[in-house]
Amino acid sequence: MIRPVGILLVDDEKDFAVGLARLLGRKYPDERIRAVHSGTDALSELEREHYGLMLTDLNMPGMDGVELLGKAKAAHPDLSVVMLSAYGTVSTAVDALKIGAYDFLTKPVEPENLFQVVQRGLERSSLLRDNARLQEMVDTYCGPNELVGDSLAIKRLKEGVAAVAESDYTVLIRGESGTGKELVARTIHKLSKRRNKPMLSVNCPAIPDQLLESELFGHVKGAFTGANRDRKGIFVSANGGTLLLDEIGDVSPGIQTKLLRALQDGEIRPVGASKPVSVNVRILASTNQPLEDKIKDHSFREDLYYRLNVLSLTVPALRERREDIVILAHHFLETACAEMGVAPKTLSPEAVACLTAKQWQGNVRELQNFIRRLAVFSSAEIIELGHIRLIEGLDGSTNDEPKGVAPYKDAKEKVVDDFTRTYVEELLSRVQGNVSEAARQSGLSRVALQKILKRLGVEASTFK
Incomplete structure (x- = not known):
């Protein structure tokens, strides 16, 4: 369902503008639609009210549509603008698109064409507004240490986190060990309406099975040997807030049955009660295991799986977001220096290339620990390749990669290729696979962009 975004009509022919407003009003009764008759009035209206879509005549006395488009987009970059003209030509349409118009229609406007263009414009504006709102939520409630990275994979994860946070549904967070599943869970809680209530976490495999039931559901005095007083349990302690069941795949069948009952009924029974x-x-659950395989071998209940997997997020492995290694390394180094109370340190280009080329089997957690060791054992202001070799020797990890660290030139080329791939994929996604528009927005020639796509094996058609 598209949320109303507001439509502004601008045309000096008053009868045409009023008629167009009536036509669109019948098609989109939930939209706020207003017609004005000059560019100046349009700019004033945009200052007074928020509009996501503007349809404006190209040829108007005083401020024409081109000037209005430039000023409106400068003040409201997310505004979708459709140009109207009785003198439509291919060159006119191309010129309008080049200066930022979303689409172009020729007068007299055919209702079917009008509705198609307006529908797409409304969808675009609604999506841009939702993305802006979600980003504002992230900026407001998440500190600078949350979900660090700028790759396409991490951007999509951030969008997913912000989206699921708005509901109260159970979320299953998947990902390899060390990717940051617990961080994702904490971020969901911070963005949710439960943010002012407690968030608690239980590491399921770390607690013996005979104690986990009491840890989760509590117990009454005398329930078992050593139960000298009542214990609330983590479900009750988290009441009103969020509970993360970390590594849910390792929970025994007996506990699974009791968890299922708690999720179904919203009730728990303390041991002995x-x-x-x-x-x-609100339940968040994380796992590094393929629960579908565990269902097949009957070690995980299928009904519990579907109770947990209402919404799902997958945290990408570091090898899937290698372009973030540089950002993460600098972030972790800055944080480590601040924690130790020492002067800030930086990474040399050779050190960055080396870190980027390394295989991080432990994902972000391994990278963070390695950077912490660099901060501790490197007294120099600039961390060089030799410091990394030293830490590898201390770790005994020099032979983890049979061929050693890649040459600087090769490592640099890989970093550039990773960046370029992420850039063009995000660009094509924004323009829905339109290579010409992608070239225009990137400042590249169409031929140059096509060469890049061919070299990287990226098909523009997959983004349409």
């Missing part, structure tokens, strides 16, 4: 206790907790 005769009555259930109602709880209001």
Whole structure:
């Protein structure tokens, strides 16, 4: 469902503008539609009210459509603008698109064509507004240490996190060890309406099975040997807030049954209690295991899986976002120096190339720990390749990669290729695979962009 974004009509022919407003009003009764009759009035209206879509005549006395387009887009970059003209030519349409118009229509406007263009414009504006709102939420409630990275993979994860945070549904967070699943869970909580309530976490495999039930659901005095007093349990302690069940795939079948009951009924029964206790907790669960395979071998309940997998996020491995290694390394080094209370340190280009070329089997956690060791053992202001060799020797990890560290030139080329691939994929995604528009926005010639796409094996058609 498209949320209303507001439509502004601009045409000095008042009868045409009023008629167009009526036509669109019947088609889109939920939209706020207003007609004005000059560029000046249009700019004033845009200052007073928010509009996502503007249809403007190209030829108007005083301020024409081209001038209005430039001023409106400068003040409101997310505004989608459709140009109207009774003198439509291919060159006119191309010129309008070049200066930032979203689309072009020729008068007299055919209703079917009008509705198609307006529908696409409304969808674009609604999407841009939602993305801006979600980004504002992230900026407001997440500190600078949350979900660091600028790759396409991490951007998509951030969008997913912001989206699922708005609901109260259970979320299953998948990903390899060390990718940051717990960080994703904390970010979801910070963005949710439960942000002012507690968020608690239980590491399921770290607690013996006979104690996990008590840890989760609590117990009453005398329930078992050593139960000298009542214990609330983590479900009750997190009431009103969020509970992360970390590595849910390692929970035994017996605990799975009790968790299923808690998710179905919103009630838990403390060990030894005769009555259930109602709880209001949002459940987040994480796993590094393929739960579908565990269902097949009957070590994980299928009904519990579907209770947990209402919404799902996958945290990418570091090898899938290699262009973020540079950003993460600098971020972790800055943080480590601040934690130790020492002067800030930087990484030399050779050190950056080396870190980027390394295989991080432990993902972000391994990279962070390695950078911490660099900060501790490197007394110099600039960390060089030799410092990395030293840490590898101390770790005994020199032979992890049989061929050693890639040459600087090769490593640099790989970093550039990773960056270029991410850039063009995001660009093509924004322009829906339109190579000409992608070339215009990037400042490259169409031929140059096509050569890049061919070299990287990127098909523009997959983004349409």
